[in-house]
Amino acid sequence: MTREEFIAQVEREQEALRGFLLALCCGKKDDADDLAQDALVKAYLSSAGYQDMGRFRSWLFKIAHNTFLNHKASMRTMANIEDARTQFSSFSADSSFQHQDLYLALSTLPPKERSAITLFYLTGYSIKEIATITETSEDAVKKQLSRGRDKLREQLTIEN
């Protein structure tokens, strides 16, 4: 894949990628965009080995997911919901209150559950595709989705 082809593909997919990372970063746009840039640079560096089979988006999401997990591992701290509340108070005005509710609820999920839930509900991937992107088994994805869904429901009920 040439640089021009890569950029053309990224232009088509960047919004979906940024949306995915924005949800994973619980609405922190700057963090999400930094991760998106890092993931895209990684993708560019390994684009020579990429064989176009119409799965550019899921390939990008896989790299983005790994970049996010590495970032979380390097941070070594899981922000709890109170931290998230503090952070949201200084958010840019483009985050609606409803968005904040969802992001707050997402912030209570462990990274892997958050990824599975986001890929399932936001981007509409199937369990099989999520298992490929996150490099886990379909059973593990099902468990993550089930646990994540229950926690989200609980959190969103409390919030409302």
Next chain:
Amino acid sequence: MEKDKALEELFQAQKPTFDDSADFMAALTKRLDAVEFIKQHQEATIHRYKMAMVAAFVVGIVSGGVTIAFLLSTPADVPLFTFDEQSEVLQWLSDNSRVIFATILALLMSLGIVSVINNVQEIVSKCKM
């Protein structure tokens, strides 16, 4: 596995839109330019390392061949070097000149091999980064 309709609607209703796509792509292009620059620099460095290794290899082969030819061309019972002054140490050096020469040569070759291996490891680790 069935989707939770309420959650799905919530996610879909809150799909973010970005009005700074041009800025994002411009920033990415800048990063890719920097990556290209670093890649070219690394490739040039690797090329230089390769050339240096080839040169070292050729020099090693030639000097090794010359040394072996020299050793073979001299009589086995004649020392490689002698000293005008007579002392026990110098006499011992003269008597064992072939062994000493071979040991020094072996040490230099070992150092050369270790150096080449280190360079190769360095190049491999740089390529993995």
